[in-house]
Amino acid sequence: MRLRIDLAYDGGGFHGWAKQPGLRTVQGAVEDALHTVLRVPVDDAGEPLRLVVAGRTDTGVHAAHQVCHLDVGEQTLERCVGHMEVPAVEALRRRLSHDLPDDIALHNVRVAPKGFDARFSALERTYVYRIADGARPADPRMRGFVWKLEDTLDVPAMNEAAALTIGLHDFGSFATPNPGGTTIREVKKAIWQRVPVKDMFGNPGNGEKAEIVSSSQKSGVGMEMTANDAENVGYSVPTLESGLVCFTIVADAFAHNMVRSLVNACVQVGRHRKSLDWFAQKMANPVREGSTGPIAACGLTLEHVAYPPDAGLTSRAASIRARRTLE
Incomplete structure (x- = not known):
């Protein structure tokens, strides 16, 4: 079984x-x-x-x-x-x-359904890397899964670099293959975002509305709270990820150290230490030359693994076992 x-x-x-x-x-x-x-x-x-x-x-x-x-x-x-x-x-x-x-x-x-293989049947994996940069103080509660950086990152510049990774590429500049393997992967999504600063009440100051439940109301019945109501609460607890810079990347699979090396390269662009042309050259010439190794592991989390419908599990596993090429 x-x-x-x-x-x-x-x-x-x-x-x-x-x-x-x-x-x-x-x-x-x-x-x-x-x-x-x-x-x-x-x-x-x-x-x-x-x-x-x-x-x-x-x-x-x-x-x-x-x-x-x-x-x-x-x-x-x-x-x-x-x-x-x-x-x-x-x-x-x-x-x-x-x-x-x-x-x-x-x-x-x-x-497991017939034909299921946790590794080879997977359609894609989603990773998120979280950074607390100079735009916000580091929250010590998150030190175990967020990387702290004193510089303020240029998110648009990092997104220009990340956009170059989308599609089928040889990521040999950012990863090492397993024995007999390859560094060719298909990236489906790669985006940098700064999480909006918002509080437990949905940040009504930005025009959003939050729903609260009064103790005098029946269970399950809510009421809309205005910005004035939020001020009367007396304090505002921010959501945990408010202000973080997060990199979300989705691919069919990842080679060893690929995500953390891509993050490090994007961060160098975001700190204005490296140019977009430099990043493009690394994509065009898939040779590991050591200028950007993997960034700290603490900020990286595997968030999701997606699989096809049960009827497609066997065929997916068979196709992914085949050695990949860029053709």
Whole structure:
């Protein structure tokens, strides 16, 4: 039986996704928990509990929604039911959620549809890189997933650079291929945005309206609050991402260090340390020459993995396994 497992994690305490001897990794932590709840010895070669993931994140990179799959025998799966009067998959979800460390959150466990492969069936992955630049003070609550920069970034200039990445390109200037692999990828969206500064009430000062619920009203009935009403509250709590500079990139897949290297190159343009022509030359000549390595991992989060309808899973996996070319 193949199971689809959806989860999130704070990557700050992990040496990336992939299991490594002697190091704490996300894969290692989840597989350890699976061995515990399914009562399979770790050294049992007869039924290794090995996860296949949509995208291997690097050391310090986070995931708001990662996807992986697990092949497991039905008899093994039944072991986790115990005294619970629920199906085996639901029993696994409950026990696994309880046994995972606090920096990993389980979204769901379900039987995967026929042809599903967490890695090869994926249509696209979405990453977001978050920066607190000189235009706003750094919020210490976000130090684990936002990179701090004292300079104020030129967002329009960065968007000119990002626009050059859209389409099918060889990203050899920004990434290293896996053995036998390639750095050719198709970027579907790449955009820099400064998050508007807004508060819990929807920033009514900019003409937006917020809805609040009075304690004297019936549950579920709201009332519109005007700007004057908001002032009478006495304080305004900003939303957590207000003022951040965020880079959203969507691609069919990413090569090793590709996102963080692209971010670093865009940031050099945004700081006016490098020109747009320099960035264009790096795109045109896909050779890794070391002028921009990957930026700090803390600001990067895998936000979403998209899959085709169930009927297209098998064909998608077959096509993505083929070696890519620019033709």
